[in-house]
Amino acid sequence: MFISKRRFILKTCGTTTPLLCLQKLLLLTEQYAGFTEVEDLFYSRKNYKRPELQVTPHQDFDQEVALLDAVFPDGAAYCLGAVNRDCWYLYTLNPLPRRNRDSIVGDIEPDQTLEILMTDLDPEVMAIFTKEECLNATEATKKSGIDKIIPNMVIDDFLFEPCGYSMNGVTKNGSYMTIHITPEPDFSYVSFETNIPSSSYKEIITKVLDTFLPGKFTVTVFTNQVSPTKATAQEILCLNQIAKWDRRDIQQCSFKNYDLIYAFYTKFPS
Numbered sequence: 001m002f003i004s005k006r007r008f009i010l011k012t013c014g015t016t017t018p019l020l021c022l023q024k025l026l027l028l029t030e031q032y033a034g035f036t037e038v039e040d041l042f043y044s045r046k047n048y049k050r051p052e053l054q055v056t057p058h059q060d061f062d063q064e065v066a067l068l069d070a071v072f073p074d075g076a077a078y079c080l081g082a083v084n085r086d087c088w089y090l091y092t093l094n095p096l097p098r099r100n101r102d103s104i105v106g107d108i109e110p111d112q113t114l115e116i117l118m119t120d121l122d123p124e125v126m127a128i129f130t131k132e133e134c135l136n137a138t139e140a141t142k143k144s145g146i147d148k149i150i151p152n153m154v155i156d157d158f159l160f161e162p163c164g165y166s167m168n169g170v171t172k173n174g175s176y177m178t179i180h181i182t183p184e185p186d187f188s189y190v191s192f193e194t195n196i197p198s199s200s201y202k203e204i205i206t207k208v209l210d211t212f213l214p215g216k217f218t219v220t221v222f223t224n225q226v227s228p229t230k231a232t233a234q235e236i237l238c239l240n241q242i243a244k245w246d247r248r249d250i251q252q253c254s255f256k257n258y259d260l261i262y263a264f265y266t267k268f269p270s
């Protein structure tokens with residue numbers, strides 16, 4: 001969980017039920033920060049490999065949307081990618097006329113988020129994130145090269161017993177990076193997320209792919225109108241191929257304050 005002045009980011013895994021704590025979070029936000037209105041919201045996840053193992057309301061996106069709709073009258077639900085294959089679900093807020101982007105453009109701060117969700121990962125890389133191969137998280141962070149993806153981060157990392165790895169990193173100016181690794185060969189999964197400002201995300205995306213060697217991955221980038229990363233969508237549109245990965249899907253959306261690009265790549269041949 002990352003908490004900043006006007007936002008919090010909650011990342012969960014397994015059969016956690018993040019939407020069930022929504023009402024309590026809203027109450028706490030009012031109690032501790034005095035905020036009574038949600039300005040923006042992004043609830044997103046990849047399609048599950050075994051949705052039936054989840055707990056209600058997370059067994060299907062419609063249930064999640066119903067719960068969110070009950071709280072947010074301006075909510076809008078999307079699915080990017082192929083609904084019958086790899087895809088990515090998003091619930092966000094739709095504009096009210098009074099909150100139109102033109103009326104607030106003077107107030108907004110630069111903001112961007114890059115997320116890469118990887119599956120079918122290289123077994124040798126995944127073995128690093130086990131207690132068999134590494135004594136502790138610091139060793140796994142160094143051995144895998146995670147510390148070199150975005151240098152100069154203050155890192156808080158954890159190596160689970162017998163396997164599994166999580167890290168949160170922050171820079172001096174408040175940017176973050178967060179990586180969570182499930183190394184089990186039958187359902188290997190790595191998520192990577194950062195909000196580091198950059199005129200191009202190509203180098204970070206390439207470093208992440210070289211570090212984890214996924215069989216397939218989704219990449220999503222949110223940018224607002226004043227973000228230095230704004231040109232990334234154009235860059236990803238041109239990336240039909242990244243090293244040994246071919247692009248299979250690409251979609252773009254424009255929301256109230258943010259533009260979004262989604263792309264899905266697989267290693268060839270597949």
Ligand SMILES: C[S@@+](CC[C@H](N)C(=O)[O-])C[C@H]1O[C@@H](n2cnc3c(N)ncnc32)[C@H](O)[C@@H]1O
Nearest residue numbers: 012013160161163164165166180181182183184
């Ligand atoms: C990286 S963790 C999920 C991280 C989660 N977002 C967090 O920070 O708590 C998932 C991996 O850790 C392993 N694991 C081992 N013990 C765990 C525990 N107590 N809770 C969650 N995952 C655990 C799982 O088998 C899986 O490979």
